[in-house]
Amino acid sequence: MSLTVRTAVAAACGALALAAPAEAQAPGKFRLNLSYEGKLLVKVLDITVSQEATDTAYSSTIRLKSSGVLSAFKKIQQNASARGTIVDGAARPGYFRHQNIDGKRNRKVEVRWAGGDVVTTATPAYGSMGNPPATKAQKLESADPVTQLVRIALGDNRNQFCTGSLKFFDGKQRYNLEFTGRTNAAPDAREKRLGLVNPVRCRVVYREIAGFKKKPPEKRNQGLNKPITVGFAQVGPNGPWVISSLTGSTPLGNATIELASVSTSGAAPD
Secondary structure (H helix, E strand, C coil): CHHHHHHHCCCCCCCCCCCCCCCCCCCCEEEEEEEEEEEECCCEEEEEEEEEEECEEEEEEEEECCCCCHHHHCEEEEEEEEEEEECCEEEEEEEEEECCCCCCCCCEEEEEECCCEEEEECCCCCCCCCCECHHHHHHHHCCCHHHHHHHHCCCCCCCCCCCCEEEEEEECCCEEEEEEEEECCCCHHHHHHHHHCCCCCCCEEEEEEECCCCHHHCCCCCCCCCEEEEEEEEEEECCCCCEEEEEECCEEEEEEEEEEEEEECCCCCC
């Protein structure tokens, strides 16, 4: 997946996801729909996230498309989805699929976590799985970006966010998000309008681990020489958690991805 999806969604994002609450208590059954806008001087991206969770399972879909002036120069369309189980309030990956529809390879990637292994199927096949490729242990210790977003939604409280390091695997690339500078904050005007509460802010650094082209250590950051600022918030006092915003520095200025709309209901279908 592209850096945009990895950081916003998982942000990617995807996340674009950043909580990893191993012992979190789920906020009950819910259905959550999110819409994000990406801006670089002007609006350039639309990102939508749809999540459903029951007491024992989850499913989620993310779509990213270029918008505004960017779409006149570069067509971007990326779709990703995941499903898995919820055990003791924590989302465990089962199946992850993503596709970059660019009119060229349009590669479809499917990843399955089962039987103590993680297996990738790519069509067309990857020419290389990276140097070095991700090991079995590196895959098993991580989760896909879409599942990480579900883990955010299942967060128990703001103290779980913005600490430690999260481990991701997207079928080929294994990478970390590392968090520092955690602060609790008051909702800004946009968050108040969306009904968000209990904001948390911090900085996040992206690290390539495996599955990429061979590079010196100082180049394993996708060109992000400064940390990204990320914000989390809760959809009402007892609701799921979401990524509220992401801000990163680029040669053209600050790039931002902000939550623009949110809707949720307390029950997802069994």
